[in-house]
Amino acid sequence: MMGTYCEICGLPVQLDHYVPMPGGGFWIWREDDSDVCDPAVAFGAEHAWLSRAVALCWDETPPAPVIEGTVHEGYLESADGEGAGVFPDIDDRGAAHHACWQLAGRPASWQPLSYLRPPADLEKYQQQLFDFQAFADDGHSWMLADPDAGTPDGGRSRQRILDLLRPAS
Secondary structure (H helix, E strand, O other): OOOOEOOOOOOEOOOOEEEEOOOOOEEEEOOOOOOOOOOOOOOOHHHHHHHOEEEEEOOOOOOOOOEEEEEEOOEEEOOOOOEEEOOOOOOOEEEEEHHHHHHOOOOOEOHHHOOOOOOHHHHHHEOOOEOHHHHHHOOOHHHHOOOOOOOHHHHHHHHHHHHHHOOOO
């Protein structure tokens, strides 16, 4: 089990995560309905955007289409079965949330966004799987809100992503 993170906003591109078991150890909650426990965080419709992803090539040569789909175990698969590995520094592509990619202007590769740096404040949550429970306990649940939602948290989430997309001066 391995988490994959958006190269723009740093949040996971899937909802799979560890859930502490009573007495120690962890269950794995999987969003594909094969889970054996309840999620650590109550996911709702406002979190669906976290599972809609795109795979972009790191460079533009040769030109390759953007693949849209869902990520499981570091592999993005589209509805038609096309797919690609999206592990940074291993695969030829990297993953982003569809919403983040749209806010970035829908680039065809990562080259126009080569100035991006991962948000360092999320590193402590980016473990083998994202630590949703600690993230929520630390007061960051608003970042999980859909940036396209017309809610205060959605607006705040959108502004955070836009700020990350702004090149440093």
